[in-house]
Amino acid sequence: MRILVVEDEEKIASFIERGLKEHHYTVDVGRDGEEGQYLADVNAYDLILLDIMLPKKDGVSICRELRQRKNATPILMLTARDAVTDKVSGLDAGADDYLTKPFSFSELLARIRALLRRGREEKVDVLRIADLEMNLLNHEVRRGEQDIKLTSKEYGLLEYLMLHANQVVTRTMISEHVWKEDFNSFTNVIDVHIRYLRNKIDKPYPTKLIHTVRGTGYILKEASS
Numbered sequence: 001m002r003i004l005v006v007e008d009e010e011k012i013a014s015f016i017e018r019g020l021k022e023h024h025y026t027v028d029v030g031r032d033g034e035e036g037q038y039l040a041d042v043n044a045y046d047l048i049l050l051d052i053m054l055p056k057k058d059g060v061s062i063c064r065e066l067r068q069r070k071n072a073t074p075i076l077m078l079t080a081r082d083a084v085t086d087k088v089s090g091l092d093a094g095a096d097d098y099l100t101k102p103f104s105f106s107e108l109l110a111r112i113r114a115l116l117r118r119g120r121e122e123k124v125d126v127l128r129i130a131d132l133e134m135n136l137l138n139h140e141v142r143r144g145e146q147d148i149k150l151t152s153k154e155y156g157l158l159e160y161l162m163l164h165a166n167q168v169v170t171r172t173m174i175s176e177h178v179w180k181e182d183f184n185s186f187t188n189v190i191d192v193h194i195r196y197l198r199n200k201i202d203k204p205y206p207t208k209l210i211h212t213v214r215g216t217g218y219i220l221k222e223a224s225s
Contacts, residue, residue, distance in 0.1 A: 002046050004045045005028070006054065007051045052079035074118065075097075129220060150200065161218065194212075
């Protein structure tokens with residue numbers, strides 16, 4: 001899952017970014033309102049964490065404009081304000097939830113999980129293909145009876161492949177969703193991580209799931225035919 005954090009306080013932004021990455025989320029950070037608005041306009045996110053008090057452009061205005069453009073990405077507002085009128089302003093602008101600073105990271109994660117579940121039409125918490133299983137709530141991955149330990153990037157890559165099972169995904173699609181804004185499309189980092197994944201989820205098993213589509217990208221499916 002890819003999350004946009006729009007927060008101008010460096011310590012808070014770094015704290016949230018580090019914590020989310022530890023829980024296998026891909027994170028982009030906007031340091032002011034204008035940068036946050038730009039990132040939200042040009043990229044597809046699964047969720048946006050949006051501070052209200054931002055330089056250059058406030059979070060309520062950003063939220064309102066995103067909704068006016070029919071951007072339905074779940075938005076969780078973050079702010080030091082706790083007055084009822086401030087909460088109402090954010091929710092009326094189109095925010096889905098509201099969290100007042102200071103907050104515990106465990107509560108932030110719980111609210112993120114709730115919004116992501118709400119955003120999935122079928123509310124699927126476990127992805128499966130063949131005997132490969134990924135739990136989106138506790139981030140556990142298993143193949144058959146074997147637990148598989150993945151790095152954050154490996155998990156993000158596998159999650160994206162499983163969410164698009166039986167579909168060809170290009171390297172550009174992967175880079176835009178799994179990697180950050182500064183991804184260099186001329187590197188072979190995606191191919192390297194695909195190889196890491198194959199070593200963990202394919203190599204020990206007779207049925208291979210990750211297949212290369214020459215000149216295009218990859219596809220996760222049960223059979224190579």
